Amino acid sequence: MSERIVLIEDDRELGAQIVAHLSRAGYQVELKTEGTFPIPADFQGVSLVILDLMLPGLGGMDILKHLRTFSDVPVMVLSARNNTSDKVRALKMGSDDYMTKPFWPEELVERVRARLRRPNLQKTGPLTVAGVCLDASRRTATAGGAGIELTRVEFDILASLMRRPGEAVTRQWLVANVLDPDKDSSERTLDVHVSHLRRKLGKENIIETVWGIGYRAGKGGSR
């Protein structure tokens, strides 16, 4: 069983070439040549997405943006555009790498390997920890069966914790990655959001403080 990669590439020749190289390296590749809206089902169990930005129909950036609403799968962007602002935009939008065309397939394969040798824990389905359940694609949450309303930041904090149940997530990481990264917000701000979250979760509160480190969703001590 090998890792699954989705390649979104309209240039059939280049696409076939990339597929060939990645297959030879032992990966299972699905080639999509149409720029259509991504749907969650297509990305279940996928370890990596390689996305060409220059698509005729739906732009690559739109695909990336939409994909990120429901999935954290690593995305490598391919593009002929080699200027910094394009790269910065794609990376800001949530891509993990940006390769400029033309490139040698050997480099692509190595970058894929480098990416996949690190464990990635993207989850596409609903996240559940104890009595709390999050649906990333709908951005809805329930606690003890009852729906609760979360703001963007609250949702993202809780999702970040629940993606790695039991693990301690540092305050710095949450501040840098959940709050607006361009303004450096204080850790007090994070406290406030967590405080609100806990109140909304009520008796289903699953957020533990890890003193001196950060927070954790779900029991860490008992295992």
Added chain:
Amino acid sequence: MSERIVLIEDDRELGAQIVAHLSRAGYQVELKTEGTFPIPADFQGVSLVILDLMLPGLGGMDILKHLRTFSDVPVMVLSARNNTSDKVRALKMGSDDYMTKPFWPEELVERVRARLRRPNLQKTGPLTVAGVCLDASRRTATAGGAGIELTRVEFDILASLMRRPGEAVTRQWLVANVLDPDKDSSERTLDVHVSHLRRKLGKENIIETVWGIGYRAGKGGSR
């Protein structure tokens, strides 16, 4: 407190420039201008290493190779060499990214952000010595199967000892690396933490005193 990045760059001007950009983005950067052998202590708690390959003394590749013998910290390589075989070699050797000089600092900053927004799971499995088990990512500890609550310093002391089972770790090292580095605390303080640790470990106590040196986790004599 922010995430720590180590930048290994011999070109002082470029180094200073990168430091400035990363600092502005909220990271805590340590610049090393010498190509010396990396030692584990310098990379404790470091989230990312940025390594320039073209160093006069020890080559960047050697540093990378040696670093990988004891650490899984993400490494971004910078290099003036733009050919595929160099890139492939660096990626194969365990680097996570490869940026070709010259580049715009904005792109570097975004790549750093993209890298660090993914949780940095150092692949450290749980540490086990005798009946004591530590999980670094969860920050949890068990002794004889039962969970125990450790404070930050207690956890870090115990982890430092258990990372080198049977080896004596000096008191000075522990004071300098585990206790708050901004204040130089006395060795008496360390005693107190060790005392607390021992009490919490109870009959599973694995901390031995090495008279005149420091401490050791697990049997020294029998191994």
Added chain:
DNA sequence: TTCATTCTTAAGATTATCTTAATCCTGACC
């Protein structure tokens, strides 16, 4: 624009943790 929502900051209260100081204990050496 205006309003409603969300995000952020400030300040004080609260608590866990760290450190110090004082005292007692232990092992090495004579």
Added chain:
DNA sequence: GGTCAGGATTAAGATAATCTTAAGAATGAA
């Protein structure tokens, strides 16, 4: 066994991290 330096323990004050509340700033929709 006595001595002494290094180590252990305890309790208590100092410090630092976190929580909460409330209010101001930003954002976005109508």
